Amino acid sequence: MAPTLMELPGSLLTEILLRLPEPEDLARASAACPAFRRLATDASFLRRFRRLHAPRFLAFIDLDGFQPALPPHPAAPAARALASAADFSFSFLPSHCRWIPMDIRDGRVLLGRDHGKDARPPICRELAVCDPLHRRYVLLPPVPDALVASAERPPPVLRGPSDEPLLLPLSENDQAAEGTATAFTVISMVHCETKLAPFVFSSSTGQWRAAAPMLWSAMPVSPMDPAYLRRHHAYGCFYWDSTNIKRKELLVLNIQRMEFSIAELPSSGWGTLGVAIVEAGQGRLGLFGIRDGTAGGSKHDLCYSVRHNKGKNSGQWQMVKTFSLGPEGLHYLKAATERCVLLICSEAPRLVGLSMVMPDLLEYISVDVKKLQLERVCVKPFGKSLSRTRIYAHFPPSLSSPTI
Structure with a gap:
């Protein structure tokens, strides 16, 4: 038998x-x-x-709040269960201040205190890491005065795109050493007059430490450049893409070495409508980008390319798939995780008199690296869509860890 x-x-x-x-x-x-x-x-x-x-797309978060995937999106049932079980208003955190999502990783949200119009906000933002599903949180201690003083005086006041703190995933070795997948690491960057000073918090020690500073003069470009707005993570590196149409490059931060560098984009007529770096598998980088007709064409295409990391074509980008988005309206890559991207589609803005009138509704579409299909997430009012948007992608609630 x-x-x-x-x-x-x-x-x-x-x-x-x-x-x-x-x-x-x-x-x-x-x-x-x-x-x-x-x-x-x-x-x-x-x-x-x-x-x-890989964790699949479930929802996104912006200043309008938590926006779950709706039917017919394949993740709609899990997103609906998550929305009903979790608290994405973060009401379980201390109410003495307003909290703003700064980063999302592995189902946890890194929140930063909103200092509003404070005349002199603190050098290092007050931070918390929370688990919205189980309503648990960790308030990070302030960066010690001695570490802040080691950065530079007078106190740094410069701000740039890399000013936002980073929530990092643990490597496999770190997770094995911890014996749990619930640990986390946060990096807070301080912009000084002559250098960028990173401070690193580890949940395993509960303390901040100073990493080696990076001199502005040694960087290929300044991370304070306002053209570098969108941030992506893949294979232990963070990538910022530029909205400058003349700048065909990515600003790269290697977390292990804490070094900035520049990565070239494929010359495919990218416009200012965004690119996104993803993990294509087998250590290869994937790139989503929109060709917006600036090279003479009239239609909008969403293109997916993969960079070879072996053989004679190592370092070269190869086009894998192209999605036709049509000639009408606005198409914009809004956010990305390691394995999926979030695309916004809408009617084109209209010029009424001397004012630009934005569209009333925006359609959000997700694209998974594995399936390479356009899947409608939801339609929402324009609202605060111009705010930073973070994708929430993790396992369904029944597999979430009970603690962070």
């Missing part, structure tokens, strides 16, 4: 569960019996499962 599933060796059962196509399937399997649940909730197993199944 053939062995039952319960009699399979643990290693074989692990390989079977790892190959379940969706996180919901793993959640249902974990409810079958205690043995399945022990395996499905093991930290090392979950790390392997996450490597094989």
Whole structure:
């Protein structure tokens, strides 16, 4: 008689569960019996499962609040469950100030205190990392005065696109050392007169430390350049793309070495409507960009290219797929995670008299790197869409860790 599933060796059962196509399937399997649940909730197993199944798009957050994916988007059921179970108004945090989402990683949100119109805001913003699903949070301690004083005096007042703090994912080695996937690291950048001073907070130590400063004179371009607005993360590096149509490059920050560099974009007639860096798999970088007709054409195309990292074509970008967006309206790459991008489509702004009238409604569309399909997320009023937008992508609520 053939062995039952319960009699399979643990290693074989692990390989079977790892190959379940969706996180919901793993959640249902974990409810079958205690043995399945022990395996499905093991930290090392979950790390392997996450490597094989990239977190999918669930929602996005801007200053208008939490915007879940709506039907017919395939993530709509999970997004609806998340929206009903979580608190994305962050009402469980101390109410002495207003909190603004600064970054999102692995289902957690990095919040920064809104200092409004303070005449002299602090050099280092007050920060908190929270788990909206389980309404838990960690208030980061202030950066010690001794570390701030080591940056430079008089106090730095310069601000730039890299001024926003960064919430980092832990490497596999770090996660294994911690024994948990709940740890986190935050980097806060301080812009000084002659250098950029990074301060690093680790949840494992609960303390800030100073990283090696980076001199402005040693950088290829200044991260204070306002043209560098959009930020993306892939393979341990952060990328800022430029809205300057003449600047065909990306500003890159290598987190391990804490060094800035420049990466060239493929010469494909990119306009000012945004590019996005993603992880294409096997260590390769993927690039989404919009060709907006500035090279003489009239139609808008969303293009996806992959950069080779091996062989004689190493370093070269190869076009993989092109999506026709049509000639009418406005198309804009708004945000990106490691494996998906968020696109805005709307009617073109209208000039009425001397004023520019923006469209009433915006259509948000997600594109997953694996499926390479345009999927409608929602339609929302223009509102505060010009604010920074962050994608919320993680596993469904039933697999979320109970703590951060």
